[in-house]
Amino acid sequence: MRGRFITLEGGEGSGKSTLLKELAARLEAAGKTVVCTREPGGTALAESVRNLVLHPPAGQHWSPMAEALLMNTARTDHLEKLIRPALERGDWVLCDRFADSTRVYQSVSGGVSEDVLKLMEGFVVGETRPDMTLVLDAPVEAAAERREARAGTADTFEARGHEFHEKVRAAFLRIAQKEPARCVLIDASRPVDEVANAAWTAVQERLDIKAPATT
Ligand code: TMP
DSSP: OOOEEEEEEESTTSSHHHHHHHHHHHHHHTTOOEEEEESSOSSHHHHHHHHHHHSOSTTOOOOHHHHHHHHHHHHHHHIIIIIHHHHHHTOEEEEESOHHHHHHHTTTTTOSOHHHHHHHHHHHHTTOOOSEEEEEEOOHHHHHHHHHHSOSOOOTTTTSOHHHHHHHHHHHHHHHHHOTTTEEEEETTSOHHHHHHHHHHHHHHHHTOOOOOOO
16 A cells, blocks of 8 residues: 655744654654655755755855756655655655745745746656645744754755745745645644644544554
């Protein structure tokens, strides 16, 4: 039986990575084999593309169209080498960002038209659409504090201003509202364990996971 494909989406600093680890632990405790991965990235080649797109040489910028193509290049390799084989083995794939991030980031602020992005997504993703997407939503100010608390230099998107991040938040909310069969909106402004419990409840309900047997 094909495994399950769960994606986590939301603005930077919304707590996706922390939630992904927590969900993986709970799924493993429920007897699932879990593959944790991220986009852009997840394979050696896709990680090289990640570095290229998120950290262009000083003073250089990719256009939104070039970004969209690079994200989809990385995604193609990721799907071919990691995601599809894992799903065929029956594993559960948890992915930190996927195609919704391209829809959002490469279209906001006068980027690529939604029609063009949709076409690319159709070719690249094909039938490998997520079974479920957790959309983490938090006020931009709270997320900015979490981003600033993280070590390392800001990438090309993190470094953009408040207005950009507000548009990103609104665009993710629109996707969650438009596709309720796939997406679950999670209020990520709550304490970490409350967010994890809400997400876990949604995963159990939607993907029919039985609690592990206690002896
Ligand atoms: P993060 O996964 O560490 O948050 O960083 C990845 C950054 O890449 C984030 O700012 C969103 C951006 N991104 C896109 O612009 N398009 C995409 O398709 C994906 C997957 C990520």
